[in-house]
Amino acid sequence: MIERTFLLRHPSVMVFIALLALFTIGATVLSEGFGIGLISTSFVKTLGKTLCLCLIAIAMDLVWGYCGILSLGHFAFFGLGGYMIGMWLMYERTKSIVVEQLDAAALPPTPDEVREAIGSQIFGVVGGSDIPVIWMFADSLIIQLALVVLVPGLLALVFGWLAFRSRVTGVYLSILTQAMTLALSLYLFQNDSGLRGNNGLSGLQNIPGAETISQDVVSIWFLWASAFALGAGYLFAAWMVSGKFGNVVRGIRDDEARVRFLGYNVEAYKLVVFTVTAVIAGIAGALYYPQAGIINPAEIAPIASIYLAVWVAIGGRGRLYGAVIGAALVSLVSTWFTSGQAPDIPLGFYTIEWVDWWLVLLGFGFVLVTLFAPQGLGGLVDALVRNRQAVAAPPTAPVKPAEKASEAT
């Protein structure tokens, strides 16, 4: 009931979900697994991964566009979510292989033998055979799924509590979150971190118990799951920013001190937003990495989180669809350019090869967006909608355009 009235009050959310459903059905029909096979399985995976990136972009938009916290560390939560599900995937898959091997032996395997074989199978590459303590729940899908939510959530809670209570704000906080993700990736790069160092976790595209099912089909399953998560995330985020809570959060973004003087516990609001978005990021990561097939510490290097901020900024922060547009557009275009599909431009004296020049274009293009279109692409959509509504009917302003997301300096 609440949902219905909520949806009726926010038609843009319905539009988004309808478009998402249309997209998913379209991709399914065109796929190799369920449809006419017009698009390849690897492209289905790219689409599914893009949906996950859109989901984390929504999280980023919540924390930055609505709450004004420029977090440069949300990919740490994304990566942690991926690691948590990756542990189960890798452990169970290795276990099924190991049990098969040991069945050929003369004696039935003891539990110790199975564990040792799994350990040397997984950790042989970093010179170990013991299974670290942090893998103690790796054989349980339910617990690892819970950890997908709990580990990023707890890290965000502790980090956020420490940072917000000492009133670290603005660029200081950005740098601090960047330091957090750097520290985490450096830690995971070590061989004795228990997560296979720079090898990371691999073979994640193989789903234990579904080995016989083709990747054509599995990729569609994950596309559906990602689309569902994105839809649910969008709905949740829209609901979260629509009510009184959303107003307070926006108020914190625009003038933190004033909201505090009004009697709100600013730190608690920030902490909630920070933690919730970390959880969303973790879920997005848990859906992303089985489609990518591999996760390693380089994925959570500071640069990844900065790109996330770039997507949201280009898409237009302070509006959820802006984040989705930005993430989808920039990540897909980036794939197009860097995979060598974009045609090179011969200038006679020099040929522009996009593999080399794409980042230059992105960097300067991003500067131009910041300078001349601070509302991003979403701002253009808003302008269009507003113009038409101004002609047709009085404005209802589905999602309030963001003001300058700035602190006093």
Place this chain on the structure above:
Amino acid sequence: MHRGIGLIMVRLFVALAIACLGAIGTAHAQTGPIQAVLQENRADVERASRRTVQPVLDAIVATGSERVPLFLERWRDRVVYQRDADGLFFLVEDEDADPMRLIDIDTGEIAGEVPEDDMSQLRPNSGVRGVIATALVQFQLSDPDPERRAAGLTAIERDPEASHLTALRASIEREADPALLARKMRLERLLTATFDEDEAARVAAIESFAGDIAVDVRATLNPLLATRTRAAETLPDNANIARVLEPGTDIAIDDAYAMLVTADLAPALIDADTRDAALIANIDNGRVAGVDVATLDSNAARDAAYAALAETGAVPPAVTPDERAAAVADHVFFETYNEPSQAVTTAASETLRAIESRVGAYRVVDLGLDGLSLASIYFLAAIGLAITFGVMGVINMAHGEFIMIGAYTGFVVQQLVPNYTASIVIALPLAFAIAFLAGVALERLVIRHLMHRPLETLLATFGISIALQQLAKNIFGTQARPLTAPEWLDGAWSLNDVVSISYIRIAIFALAVIFFVLLWFILNRTRLGLEVRAVTQNARMAASMGISPDRVNMLTFGLGSGIAGIAGVAIGLYAQVTSELGASYIVQSFMTVVVGGVGNIWGTLAGAGMIGSLQKIIEWFNPANTLAAQTYMIIFIIIFIQFRPKGIFALRGRAAGD
């Protein structure tokens, strides 16, 4: 007939006389003492082996001939030849000449010319040559040429042997050169500590090294304390026991039992693999000793099956834990020194302990120097950032790329100016100028338009950063480019064997000091500095006083960027120049600024000092793992920010933020 016999007799006589003459000639050539020894041991000389050559060498040395060292050297260098006709050995005047002009070994006189084909070269293998070189040492030590004496000492230091001691002692009395004398005396003490027969002399020599932190002393004393772990039923009386090991505390029970097994004092354990192999070998129709194989899926079940198998006599019984414990309890485990003399080991361990504590103290000094040099790099990298952040409140994510620009400027200058000293002298101001211009351009084109939007400035400068990085990659390629330091910066200044620091790091330290002083002067003693401070504290008020904040911002940004360019040259001198050079320092620079506090060069100094020394200290505790060191450092900084959110030197005024 008689006549015929007479003729034969005459012929015989002549032949005999000639033979006798020949024999006399040969005997004459053999008169030299070295040649005599060589002929006596001809087989061992021709096919010398490492094991058999020593007695020959001893005999040669025993001749006392003054030509022994020359001969040994030639032998070592493979320029001794043997005449095929009579087996005599000769030196040659010119190895490449044909015919060869032979030189008598003992007299040094020319002994005729022989075609090269009629001579065989002696080709001692490397083992033999090593033995010869050892025998040569005693001659080198007394050589009139000081350089050769020094070379002889170096040879002993590298590979000391008991036999060197006598030769060394003999040469000390005749040593005239004071420096070499000191070296010889020191080496004599080192050799005495290890090789002297007299225990008291050794102890005295060892104790004479008290407090000497040189590496060679530790390299001499440590082998004296080498131990071996042994097991026995009772402690032997004659052994020099280092310590007795208590099973369970000093040595694991498993290890102790394994030692007993190795020493044949106890039966071998049946480990899991042996047990499983035995079980598999005795599978009979799906059953082992009456147990169904399918049930053997736990260690307990397998142990039980093995016990049942042992009862049938098919396999030796397993050692029970009780038996194992009893066996270990019945024996003693101890470490013995390889060195039999207890007085020596006691003296060595006490001396070594004193030395180690001194070494520890010097290590701390060395660590301090390391930290200082790292701190000066961080200071150079971060000070520009701190100034721009302090004055304008903007974080410049492209700061690392200005460092990169400086480093590449240095690289390009070195391509054009081949003289390294001149190129560095040109590169430093040029790097400053180019980075200054780049900074001013960035400020004019981008940052000015994003005033009061710090988060957007951060992201926009990040966009610049990725674009510049990729541009550098496109221009200079991905491979690392060297920036070579001039020769006078090669090497290191070392106080002793523990404390040393490379000249490049000293130069960087000097550079950091110069810029600290320079900036302090600019900010506190010049008109520009006054204006900068005014804008930092209250830009609007400063503007109403006639200061142009716009101009101040531009100059400050240029200044900060220019210093980053200088830092780039400095960093490039000891690290490779790549497009990621700046990016790898940027987070550390941010940390330095955040910890130190903004807009204050003292704060940056404190921040750099703290982060530099902290990183070195953490690396010291965990030297193998620099990744962990960085992780812990970042965590420490996050915690530090809890207590001083605005850094060590908090700034008051507008730039202090909210």
